[in-house]
Amino acid sequence: MGFDDICNTGLGLGLGCLVKQEKYSQSDHQQQKKKKLFLKDDQFFPSLTLGPSDDIYQLSPANKIHGESTDLHQQQQASSISGVSSFSNSSVKKEKDICGEEVELERMSSRVSDEDDEGSPRKKLRLSKEQAAILEDSFKEHSTLNPKQKQALAEHLNLRPRQVEVWFQNRRARTKLKQTEVDCELLKKCCETLTEENKRLQKELQELKSLKLTxxxxxxxxxxxxxxxxxxxxxxxxxxxxxxxxxxxIGQKSHFFNPFTHPSAAC
DNA sequence: ACTCATATAACGATTACGTCA
DNA sequence: GGTGACGTAATCGTTATATGA
Known part of the structure; x- marks a missing residue:
């Protein structure tokens, strides 16, 4: 592995340009008009997205079924994922039992931190493997979610949108941390290589100096x-x-031809 | 056109909980 | 069974930006 191999690794703490190409329905347009202004560098949404009224925004293959404008309540009730995750507190189970109702849906969509049941301290949810896998797939597809996707994903997983949002936040943080670690390792290697190179050049310089003196x-x-x-x-x-x-x-390692060290064959 | 208050989303740092050895 | 380490869900505070008055 040469120096270039190590240092040509794109160390620019690569927050690559992840271009999102998602389509929104007309009904979303108003919301997106408001939202697009908050988007960061790694996001791009078409400025004009007049699509069919059906939701055709993309989810990961695993979640694609949510892209279809099916009855979300039905999905929620029929979802195989529903009730898989577990809170340590039983009060949440109660919430899930009646989650098919409009009012409950509304409530579940609200921020967890603001209105936790009974004002009790936060209860930690442990996502099921299925839920985690689906979230992971979705994350691979796009590391950020628009509100519609968040809602669909939340309904599919039988979670609150806020929970999906938090999961994505934490996931992005983990990704960033991992990337930082990788970059750190690369920089270390790069530093080591440069140190070695520096030593070698210093030595060569010394040899040249002594040659000049002699x-x-x-x-x-x-x-x-x-x-x-x-x-x-x-x-x-x-x-x-x-x-x-x-x-x-002088040492045989010298890069320079020394006529004095190359006598004729007769000697 | 400019300023200000408000709303919203994202993020970093931190806390707190669940699990496992 | 108690405990510490670790992973991660959840919270908090801050910042950036858009919007409307």
Whole structure:
């Protein structure tokens, strides 16, 4: 793995451009007109979305049935998911038993925190595997929900829209956290690679410096102190015996050709 | 055109609950 | 059975933006 391989990883804390292409019915238009102004960078909704009156906004394949404008009450009652999740408090069960009624639906759509039953402290719901899977599928499809989708999903899962909303919020937070961890790891690796590269270059610089020093030393020697091998015409300093090592000999790792270390074959 | 109050949605940080080892 | 760690649902406070007066 080369340096580029590591560093060319798109470290721009990639909140990619997730373009949403969802269609809204005419009845939604008013709501969306109001809503589109709150959308963030990673969202895009067509500005003109005059579609058929049926809801054809997209949900994940798993939830697609909710995109159809079927009787939502019917769905809620018939839903296989209904009642799967469990609160620790039985008062919620009571709520679900009568959830088919209009009034109850209305109430369930309201914020959980504001009007919890009996003003008791919050009861924590544990989502069932099925619910979680469907939410997960939906999240894969789009990480944010418009109100219509939220409502449909909530009805399908027999949850309150607020709960769906919270789940998506937390899910986005988890995704972001995970991404941050991944980015952090990549940056670490990148840092390590750069450190290694820096060490290598420092070492090479040292070698070059010492080579330069030695070269200038020999250039300053008087000509008389230099002898030349008659056979190979190699220059050697005075007193250099056959056993002595040439001061010009530098490490084999040098990238530069040193004529003094490459005597003729005769030597 | 500008300002201000209000409403709404999203988000980050935090809390609190349920589960598991 | 008690306990701490962990995952996550829920809450709170803040910010950004649109809208209407």
């Amino acid at each position: 070269a200038s030393y020999y250039m300053q020697l008087p000509a008389a102190t230099l002898t030349m091998c008659p056979s190979c015409e190699r220059v050697a300093g005075a007193g250099e015996g056959p056993s002595s090592t040439s001061p010009f000999t």
